Amino acid sequence: MPVIAIILVFIALILIASIRILKEYDRGVIYTLGKYTGTRGAGLQIVIPILQELVRVDVRIRTEDIPSQDVISKDNVSVRVNAVVYYRVVSPDHAINRVEHFDRATSELAQTTLRSVLGMHELDDMLAHRERLNADIQTILDKQTDGWGIKVTDVQIKHIDLDQTMVRAMAKQAEAERERRAKIINSEGELQAAQKLDEASLILSKRPETMQLRYLGTLAEFSSSNASTIVLPMPMNLLGMVEKLTGAGTATPKTKKTAS
Numbered sequence: 001m002p003v004i005a006i007i008l009v010f011i012a013l014i015l016i017a018s019i020r021i022l023k024e025y026d027r028g029v030i031y032t033l034g035k036y037t038g039t040r041g042a043g044l045q046i047v048i049p050i051l052q053e054l055v056r057v058d059v060r061i062r063t064e065d066i067p068s069q070d071v072i073s074k075d076n077v078s079v080r081v082n083a084v085v086y087y088r089v090v091s092p093d094h095a096i097n098r099v100e101h102f103d104r105a106t107s108e109l110a111q112t113t114l115r116s117v118l119g120m121h122e123l124d125d126m127l128a129h130r131e132r133l134n135a136d137i138q139t140i141l142d143k144q145t146d147g148w149g150i151k152v153t154d155v156q157i158k159h160i161d162l163d164q165t166m167v168r169a170m171a172k173q174a175e176a177e178r179e180r181r182a183k184i185i186n187s188e189g190e191l192q193a194a195q196k197l198d199e200a201s202l203i204l205s206k207r208p209e210t211m212q213l214r215y216l217g218t219l220a221e222f223s224s225s226n227a228s229t230i231v232l233p234m235p236m237n238l239l240g241m242v243e244k245l246t247g248a249g250t251a252t253p254k255t256k257k258t259a260s
Contacts, residue, residue: 020045020054027092029055039093057092066110075122080161085110091149099148106150113140130157
């Protein structure tokens, strides 16, 4: 009787030790006598003690922060860039059997890929086309980690830190660009104003009475002004009429010669 009890207790302990419960996001990589024999899903799993071993693999999306990297851009500007990588395990057996510490390997690969990709672009591209750079890095990482059973779902560049000297230089460049645009807008305004004045002068030259009305309107504006001195423009035809009248009044009469 005691022997049977001991055997039953031993069998119970073996059964308890062989029970494994995998959660929904877990996968179990099974090794039998050191050889990979399959991958098991979520639920109750029986693993033979001593003969078999189960390695749990989390298949949820993982977030890996890429430490700040010193990058020299294509136009020789030194910046510090950090990013974040989102990936998940799609083949647990590959992730365990083909690479040691797949999470560390993915992080190291992401750092080198970040430096190499950003080093092929100029600083303006890094600042203005960040989404395109994210897609390029993701494509390269996903291709290289495919053999590890890893799927890179997203890459996001978080910060691009510039040296203070470069920040001041970019501020001066932006200010110069704003001044250039202001001058262009001002010159375009002057050009349009000159074109309109030229068109108005052509219209006024065809209708002298219109010019006189414009002149009277200008006088009305001057009369309502509070200035102590008002300079009034005088039409050129008026000066011509005054000249004619003055010349006619001061002309020297001709003397008649008498015969001797």
